[in-house]
Amino acid sequence: MEEIFLTSRQIDQLASLAKSSLPNESCAFLLGKNDRITEILPMQNADRSAISFSIKPQQVLQAYDLAESKKMQIIGIFHSHPAKPAPSSTDKRFMEINPVVWLIYSTTEHRFKAYVYDTDVREVVVKIITA
Structure with a gap:
């Protein structure tokens, strides 16, 4: 995948989730088809940490079941960092x-x-589109 598409409303929703989760990291599954996000599924950060996140296995299974029932896929994982937006180790x-x-x-x-x-971590272009 070279790029991912979100609406400005979805961008605002994710930024709001991140800010409301402070001081902890936030997390969510991004549902959709191909490279287009159609639904955001906020998750609870089981770590309750400012430097890490995890999602309970039961919530992961529920997210995959929900995506399947809606004929979508989990095409992304969202989380926030209290630093630059780059993957940690x-x-x-x-x-x-x-x-x-x-x-x-x-x-x-x-x-x-x-x-x-x-084969290694590479950046994907984030495209903001109109709904």
Whole structure:
């Protein structure tokens, strides 16, 4: 995947989720088809941490079931960082086993960046579209 498409409303929703989760990292699944996000599914950060996030296995299964029932896929994982919007070493390890787009929002720089892992971590273009 070279790019991911979100609406300005979805961008605002994710930024709001990140800000409301402070001082902890926020997280969500991004549902859709191909490279187009159609639904955001906020998740609870089980770590309750400012430097990491995890999602309980039961919530992960529910998210996949919901996506399947709506004939969508989980095409991305969103989370926030209290620093620059770049994958941490922990993120990189989890990106290898979760080969979807990882969208990161910086709560200090107020900007988004997206990444995917194929043979290495590479940036994906975030495109903002009208609904």
